Structures are given as C-alpha cells and as structure tokens.
Amino acid sequence: MKKKVLLMGASGSGKTSMRSLIFSNNPASLTSRLGATIDVEQNHVRFLGDLILNLWDCGGQDSFMDSYLTTQRPTIFQQVGVMIYVFDIESREPGKDMEYYRDCLDGLRYYSPDAAIFLLLHKMDLVRDPQQALEKRRQELEEVSGDATISVFGTTIFDQTLYKAWSSIVHTLIPNAGILSKHLSIFAQACGATEVILFERTTFLVVATSSSGSGVASSAVPTYTKDGADHQLEPTRYERTSELIKAFKYTCSRVREEFHTLELDLHEFSAILDELTKNTYVLVILHDPTIETAAVKLNIRLARNKFETLQADSLV
C-alpha cells in the first residue's frame, strides 16, 4: 500500500529539516547545512512493512509554488493521502503564506477531497509565548480553512513536539491501528504491565498504545493496571520517548554501533524496549514490583508471530 504525503510551505519553513530528523535520524544541529530544495524531492520510505510513504518534499520558493499551482497542479494534488503544510511561526510574510496555503487547499479539494490536512506551526522554539502564538494562529487557520478538517500542531525540531505531530500524521495512514491497540492492551494485561507502546522501527514514531483505543490521541488519560493501581503518567511521555530513543540511536551510530534493546530497573518502574516485529519496537512499562523482566522478555518473544500478522491486518 502506497500513500502520497505532500510536504508544502514557504522556503525555509523547515520541511526538509523535519524530514531528515524523522526519517533519516539526523540531529537538529546538522539541519543548518541543508540547502533550499529545488522543485520536488520525492522519497519512498517503508513504514510498517507494507505501508510505503511516498514523501513529496516540495521546495517552497515562489517560482516553484507558482508552478505547483498552475502547470503542475494535477501532478501535485492528485491521489494525496496527507498534506502537511508547514508555516514558519516567525515568517516575515504571513499574508503570502496564507494565500499560498489557500490555493493549495483549493487544489486539494479538487483533486484529493479525502486527503487529511495537517498544519504545523513550526520553529516554536523562537517565540517567547508558544501557547499564545499557537492559539492565535490556529484561529486564523481555522477561519481560512472553511469546512476542511484540519489538525494544527506547534512544532520545533529541538524538542518532542515534532514527534507528537508526526505520530499523529502517520496514525491517519494506518487504517486499522485500533486492532493493534486492542491487542496491545491484551498483551499488557498478560504481562501485568501498566502500559505497552508500539513504535515504528526506524522513525520511532508511536504506532499504537495499550492505553487507548484511538492510539496516540489521548495520552493524558490515566492508565490502570489489573491490580487496580491508578497510575497517572506524564502526558508527553510518548513523544518524549521517541525523541530520547532517536537521540540515543544517533549517538550509537556515531560510534558505529546500532541501538538494539534497552532494559531499565529503576526505583519507580521497570521498562523493556525490544523488537516486536520486523518493523516495530515495543516498550513495556511495569510498576508492579513483583513482575520479573525476564518473564516479560519471554512474553515478547512469544508474541512476535501474532503481532506480525496483526500488523499486516492493520494496514487493510
């Protein structure tokens, strides 16, 4: 299954930077070396085995934008699964950004009316009051977008917000992620785990969690273990885990090693991060001190085949 993902937005807004962080495991510090993207750069990335993301990174200089909206219009806007429009929050020409966005929206309405739309207000690290800036722009964007359904995220390549947005984006591309969530919660119960989280292997984006049927959407909801203990966990934990592991993977690659597994036995909890299927990693969080991590590791091994099948099913 192939899904076309459009990355649009003004030149310098940060499209190529975020792509290189999420899909190539480059650190934020190296993005300043990126040159402007010329025309469209197409990339195919395999995500969850049979799902192939066809990324269209569309260089944002005016001449390119004008051509996307005229001669190239059908080529660009046909068969789009997701359009991600990136706005530089500190843009010097917000009016022009808005106009281009509106034109892209029109193109999308005409050629791919079912495409999901994500709007990223990017470079949030540069503003003093991110919350306020985000709300103000969100309202503007909602007005401009009319009846189109949009999801707005504030992001920066320097913290976990980027992972939150992108987990949500890929989530819309997995038709039956609910199946995975359901079986993760069964697995969590079998292990006596507080929570089980499934990550895609290369991007470390969250694919599904045991805590909620809808996956990444409701990370603030408290989770319950079978012993009735109510664990209120940090609401940003999913995206922060993605960020932490990605950073550590990069560290490992610098010493020509390859991150493989992690296990922790801390005062407050234990955790095991291990391969589940060929394309995923699973994180099992235990607060119950009576549970042996060795037993959980065995459970993971035994669950592998089952989850290979489930993962394939989740894509149809």
Place this chain on the structure above:
Amino acid sequence: LLNGTRRSSSVQRTKVLFLGLRRSGKTSIQSVLFKDMPPKQTFYIETTMRITKYPIDTVVPLELWDTPGNATPESIGIPIGQFRSLIFVIDIRDLYNQPITKLVDFVTAAYQSNPDINIEVFVHKSEKLQEDDKIENFRQIQERVTDRLLDLAPEYEGVQPNFYLTSVYDHSLHEAFSRVLHKLIDSLPYLEDMLNVFCANSQSPKAFLFDTKSRLYVATDASPVDSATHNLCCDYLEMLTSFGTLYKSASASPPRHIQPTGPNAPSSSSANGTSSTSSPTASTDALPQRSRKPNKEMFYPSAATSLHPATPGTTLTYHAITSSLALLALVPTAVYEGRRGLLEYNVVFFREGVQEICDVEKETREGG
C-alpha cells in the same frame, strides 16, 4: 597550614579558581556543568562583576570561585596558593598576549607558596572553528603559554599546564573537567584499581565510575579513554535520567522493590493467552519497612542497552553504586546474557569497595 583549607563550614571544600578574560566562558562552563543549564541558554548569562563562590557536591566537595575578567592575584582576597587548581579559560579565537599575561601573573603568585598547584587551561568555544584552524590555534596557544612560563625563570620548569579543547556544545567540556577533577581525588588510585579488577573479571574493555548528576567521570580503568566511548556513556546516562522521570507514576503508588511479596506472578502466557494470576496488591504498609532497611540491603537501580543485534555485540550496562555514583561498563553481550550472575557479583563486590572508600573520605573531611 596544610592545603590552606579553612573550616568555614562543616566540610572542607577543595578550592578551584576560574580565571579568564571577560566573555571567555567561565560562568557558562560552571552553569552547564553544575546547574543543568542548556548550552544555548548561556547566551543570556550576564557578565560576572564580583567574585562568586559556588559550593559543589561531587565525590570531592568543591568550592568553585568565579571571577570577573579584570581579577588580579591581589583582588582575589586569599593567597592564590590556597587553591588546588587554577582553571584558565581562553577563547580559542583569542591569540593575543593579554590572556597569557594574566595567566602568568597568577601562576607566579601561586607558585611560591604552592608549587603543586594544578594549572589547567581550557581553550574554549572550540566548536566555533573548523578542524584545521582548531588544531592550529590550540597548538599556538599551548606554545605561547609554555614559552612565556619558561621565560620567567628556570624554577618554573616544574609548572606543567594541562591544555584542553572545550565547548559547552559537546562533551569535550565534561571530559576536560573530569580530568581536572581526577587530580583532586585522593582515593583515585584505589578507585582505579577496583575498576581494573572489575574489567578483568567481567571481560569489560572499558568501565567508568560516573557522578550521575554532573555526568563527570570520577575514575576509569587503565585502558585509554577514547572520546567516542566517553560521549556514548555521557549520552546514555543523560537518556536514562530523562527516561526515569517519564514513566514515574505521579499518583501515590507504593515504591517498588521493597520486598517482593509472594510468589512471582508473571506468566509465560503469550499475548493472546489468558492473563496471569492477579498479583498481590502492592501494599502501602511496606513503606515503613523501607526506611528501616539498612544501607546494604538497599535497592540499586540498573539498566542495560545492547548495541548490536548480533551475538558478538556489546552491551552497555549501568549500575547505581551510591546515591550519586554509577558504574557504566561496556561488556560483551555474550557475557551479559550468558554470565549475568558473575557480572552482578562483580558489581556487588565493586560497590562495597567504593562505598567503603567514600565512607572513609567523608569521615576524613568531616573530622577535619
């Protein structure tokens, strides 16, 4: 007066003096190392106007003296010989004589009363230059400092400054300050011996004893330190620290690992199998027990990450040793997986040794 340390507070602190021109990075260095300041934030640090003393608790209780750019040996207020180390910070792009003249003034002032004083030169903001320029400037600064000291008088031949390339933006600063710290740890040879024994018995090619909060390494085994491995350990420690707060339960859950109650519940049932027998509800009444527990029976956090999917790979282990020290070791994955018991035994042995050393040190300091 041995070492010149006064008894102003209950513990004797080892004094370290930071020197350098204005804006060379003295305050930034201390803030990044000991106050968890993100490197980017150092941009907003205001110029230091007065001498400021910071008590720092690492293996050795330190007192860092931060100074303004115009400090002279006379303006410090106490004889320079009372410091165990002088850390002189030079901006790598500053090739002029001014900082070196200042350094020489201080060395002269210190040397008469304390010929054993450590002279440490941080050639700082090194990330600003390309590799070739960096090496060249570093070499020039070293040469000039050494020449100027030799010009002074033959007796200064004994003064061997140590030079380090540093930047708040990478781990070079942690590595450099670790090396500065080593000279201040009286028990260093014992710690190193124990690390050597641990490595030999665990087939570990490299092990570090880290101060977990500052991420400085307190000691390492005899094999040479390569920066890549050091950086890996620093990042691992940082990752573990962040991870530890993420899944901590905010609701008042009982502390783990008090004493495993009852038989181990967990199942070898597969994901789609029936859920395991319900484990006993963790009891809050176990709480008081914990505070009564003697030192030796405490729970020590640990972690491990395997760095290669195949078998002749490496596993990076973490073991808490005291409340502030942790052992980080590279061990062959085959040893970690196949001879776990042996490894844990070696850790326990190591831990007991280190704890003993720390207790003795503490007594000496407090007893005066």
